[in-house]
Amino acid sequence: SLSSDQLPEQQLNDYGNNFIRTQLVTVSGAAVPVPYGGKVRVVNVDIDPDALYARGLSAQDVSNAILTQNVILPAGTVKIGTREYDVATNSSPEALADLNRIPIRYANGATVYVGDVAFVHDGFNPQTNLVRRDGRHSALLPILSNGSASTLAVVNGARQLMPKILAGLPSSLKVDFLFDQSVFVRAAVTGVIHEGVIAGCLTALMILLFLGSWRSTLIVITSIPLSILTSIIALRLLGQSLNVMTLGGLALAVGILVDDATVEIENNHRQLHLGKPLRQAILDGAAEVATPALVATLSICIVFVPILFLTGVGGALFAPLAMSVVFAMLASYLLSRTLVPTMVLYLLAPEVRAREAREAVGGAPPRRSLFGRISDAFEAGLHRLTGTYEGALDWALEHRTVVLLVFGVFAIASLGLSPFVGRDFFPAVDAGQLRLHVRAPAGTRIEETEAYFQRIEDYIRQVIPAGELNVITDNIGVPNPINLALSDSVTVGPADGEILVALKTPHGPTAQYLKRLRDELPRRFPDCEFFAQPADIVSQILNFGLPAPIDVQVTGPLAESEKNFQVAQQIAADLRRVPGAVDVHVQQILDAPRIMVDTDRALAQQVGLTQRDVAGNLLISLTGSGATTTNFWLNYKNGVSYQVVVQTPQHRLSSLDALHRTPVAIAGQSPQLLRNLADFRRTVTPLSLNHYNVQPVFDVYAAVQNTDLGSVSSRINGLVAKYTKEISGASSIVVRGQVQSMNQAFLQLALGICFAILFVYFLMVVNFQSWLDPLIILMALPGALAGILWALFVTGTTLSVPSLMGCIMAIGVATSNSILMITFANEQRHPEFGGHDARAAALLAGRTRLRPVLMTALAMLLGMLPMSLGLGEGGEQNAPLGRAVIGGLLVATFYTLFFVPLAYSLLRRTPPTNFGDEHGHE
Template identity: 30%
Template sequence: MHPFALTVTCSVLVSLGISFTLDPMLSAYWGDPADHHTAPKKGLSKVLARFNDWFDAQADRYGHVVEWALHHRRWMGAIALASLVGALVLQANFGGTSFLPASDNGNLMIEVRTPASSSLEYARLKMERAAEIARTIKEVKDTNSNINANGGRIYVDIGKKNTRSRSAKEIAVELRDKIRPLVGAEYVVIDDTNNGARKPVQIEFTGPDSRKLLEITSAYMEQLRKIPGAVDVGLSEQDPKKELKIEMNRGLANSMGISINDAAQSLRVAFAGIEVGDWVDPTGETRDVAVRLHPNDRVSKENIERLPIAVTGTNEMVPLDQIASVTMGKGPSAIEHSNGKRTITVSANVQGRSNGEVTKEAMELAKSFNYPPGYGLSLAGAGQDQDELFTEMLIALISGIGLMYLILVMQFGSFTAPLAVMLSLPLSLIGVVIALMVTGSTINLMSFIGIIMLMGLVAKNAILLLDAARKQEKEGVDREEALMHAGRVRLRPILMTTFALIAGMIPVALGLGEGGEFYRPLAIAIIGGTITSTILTLLVVPSFYDSIEIARDRMMAKMRRRAEGMSQILAFGLTMLEAVLTLLGIRLVFRLCLKLFNLMRGRRPAPAIGEGL
């Protein structure tokens, strides 16, 4: 995302330079005629003049709306709080999350995994059967297979998205239903190859014993399949394969003079073979000769039990079953390690829900299991990447807001005036959540970038409004009158920039063309947040600013009164402490507790200073 951020930053800087140089020059060169405002209007000019008159009337009405908002600050605060809480509740209960936006690049993939003991021909037959089924879907144009002894991958070409009526996810649902009856191999349909062609849900289980891990993960898989939206549940390793387990009776073997190494050497000769010489073939080429048990004897428990073991220092031989127990069972086909621990990963695809929702429920299910000492779990794959991404993006968002506040402090020359701008930033979140829900998008990498960009765009409206109001205040105009005047004169530029931004983002939000859906959540988040923030900012920011400035004036007056009876440093410290306690809500809680205590004692609270005057 570094190139993206660099592009946006450079574009803004260049546009800033153009607005200071080229735009004024062109405006002067293409200025209106001298009699433009007095000349009679005709045609389009007449229509635009009527529109301007109508808009000026609406701007006057908006000035009265600002006046109403300034006299109903609690209502404005309640509206702002309700929008923030509503955004959080909607996202928590109905919104989805994912690492990357879902993409439709015109390809599906079927991952086929055959049993560990299968041959290349067996894998070819299983993959060809799956490819035949895939070709029965009307959107499928071609299939290509990559086969190996353990299975392989089938790449399914479904054509460009503008040539078909169904999305890749919808086609993948049909493909899963069609290959589900196939047996003899594990079939997984991948509808989004952005994540390295991996399943989005991956839970990693660790522990000292592979067999115990296999038992835990098998039980977990049964429960995971019951979670809505979790499909293609499987393990990171192949199905367990048959294994021969030989347990030596060390005491008996030692008493007979047979060491573990002697037994292991005999087993190595039987299974791996031993070179006994060489042989010259008819062409004259020398070839090594090795002998070992016949394949049928190597899988027969009875033949292995009769395998002779030499007694060291003698010519005697004893059968293996006299010094060891031989059993046939199943064990892991492969052993994976992570941070020095044996690991098995349970993975799943997602269908009909967002990746984040299914991953969250999968982790909650995994944590509900009781694990023996030494065993544990962790989030892996796209879920782990998503957690790390959201943490980094949250840090970037907070850092950006902090830098924005410092810049506004320098611009306004005040530490309190920018607080009204900062309080307006969360007003965009309700629009972001609703827009993403309506369009079926999720909170992901691109929508998070859109939210970060949105913070600067939302602040722009508040800055336009408050800058005009503060200029009027410096000229001696009453604060309320200044805010109403600023609302009238700044309504047009605020709406003009808002509509221009939305118009520019609409093509991106449509997601046209190959790969267009990757940037679609960014545009959707910006459009939804801009609409709601513009509406709420025009109402809430004036009341926020007026309330903050009134509180600042009261605190300054209180500090001056305290400075009359104590040092200025102590008065400043007490006043700042009171302000911090007020912002944290501690002062409000203390006052409520004091009022409740007085009511319980039957005493009326003391009137505030100046009350009743």
């Protein structure tokens, strides 16, 4: 933001465009459009229509004179004697006042100069874009990140360069950074890191309690950062940056990364308790879990594969998250097969030797510390839990049919929650910013629009407490076309504008303030139309540059535009009655006021004029000569070339009579007043024309409030079907925006999940050499899906792309736990381990694998707990992911511990025959 108590608005724009912007573009990754607001500095040649008419001249004559006599052309060089001289002419005056001395015409022994019919001065173009900051006129210079550039890097580069730039500018110029998106990005990244750290600490504490050994815990928590570091290196090699999504994936992976190392160590402890030496216990434990752990790891990785093939913004956002999880998982598996056994050999050796020494002499165990006593109590409690679980599982095996039926009915009945769990593309993020678009009656001049904005801004200050309000910025009117191409602005005229509100931290819920403004502003200002636009960077990306998440497009041939516009208005009227639909409006305005000048071509021809002469003179008088020909004057003091604009000053065109008296002429002829050549009438005109695939399009925009996007989308589909019957076959009605992206992403993810489950099944078929065992393993998945639905329903969370990500994660982890359960059950069927029948093997597998299953599940649940709360800046984005994982894994764990053993005992009547190949036993 550029403001000053002393400098005029044209200098604010000039400094922003020609001195600050030209240096900011050197920041790597920065794209800097021209400034908003201020007044574009030019050399004004303000013509006097009466003086022109009195001297037989027109605006075109003045423009031609300046165009031919104010030129910047080199003359060349000349060689005289021993020297070579550069030759220059006074083709362009050095002093601005000298432009008044340019001759226009010589007649009757007298020369008419520009100064006789015009006033040349340092001025500005008529203002079409006005920026106010807290009620004061200013200029706004946007800084965008270009392509894949880091937002933080661009902002830091701009901030570092700004003091150097300001050192060469007047001290009265004040520059402030407003609406800094890096603040939100930095806070969101910090929040994700904090969530990961908290998750890691909670997980480490849980492992410490379960293993009862700080040495074993150290081994596990050492493998986690190494896995994360490996993933970061892989992401860097693929050109990915550390952002909210990649860090979110790493935070998500913390709970899973525990699994590989924990299973390895827990199995080593079990081998040690069987009386084996440490080295042999490590080798046997590693051989026992290597293959099932690999299958479990690959199963989790496979379920993330569909995300890599997501298209659109969903793929751009979540593919890096999926890659970070997959790379961390693969690294964790490799470390658990290499580093973890090595650390176990060296770190657990003292504990093993101390225990063996006590057993050799029959001595009593040493006095336990406080933690030792806590660990003993936890171990005793876990032992009681194991006994209780074994009894419950034994009872369930006795009543297998009833229990299986209950589990099945629960999973099927939970599907009934689907209609009550809404659908959104992405959850809303509270970035502490509001962006309100205000549209005054069509044709309102920018000065009157500013008055509207002042009154609206005063009311906003009544709604939002002063202690929470940081800054209010108004951006009124149409900016430079370059800025329109680089923003999602839908401003179409001087009656349009945006109010940007930034809140301080902490602040109340932004959605509540927005709801109150939506309710009250139309009532207080019935002449204006209001709708909110995405303010934060995430929402802007998700909307693909559209001003609203819902865009109903009515497209058709030009001949049917009138009918299609009526249909668009009818759709908007019906859509306003849909519960939850807000900010409904038709973007195109077709009734802006116009004054039509109907030239009598025959009459003009009689006085030697053509339609082109009339239009050209009128264009120069009203818009300026810059619209037809460009001419520049070099300011030798600051080195900037400013456009020279011949134009009738606005204060001389404040009435219809002044327009009538516009002189029209061509060189060598006496001018004619415009009223003598044309008739004038009032009519209307479109303010903007939009096209889609060449054809005219009318956009019905809408947003949602207090509901989900999916429910509103369903109602919109009904409206589309209704009004499609009322348009011709050459026209069409299509719903675009987030609705279209959401439906595509949901379809892609649903198909991807189905294929992922199929791939996981075939992977397990290859590993188990059985079609039945993988089917039993996948029987935990209905429980995961039921848990996800219950978690979303209870927490009031909608089904979105992040929650589907959580669904994928829950499926992977549930499959992983079930693989370990069935693998151990199959081992117990082997004669080497007793040759148990299916029921006994299921019971033994449940009792033995209870600890690792609980450790994996609790590690994941604790790891997801900070994320599910969504407390950090932008935490709302990943909260559905955490909640889906917690709900899915919570229920899936019960299915793994009960439903899977019951199904195994029922379906696996005959023992497997490929023990050696399957489990690594010779």
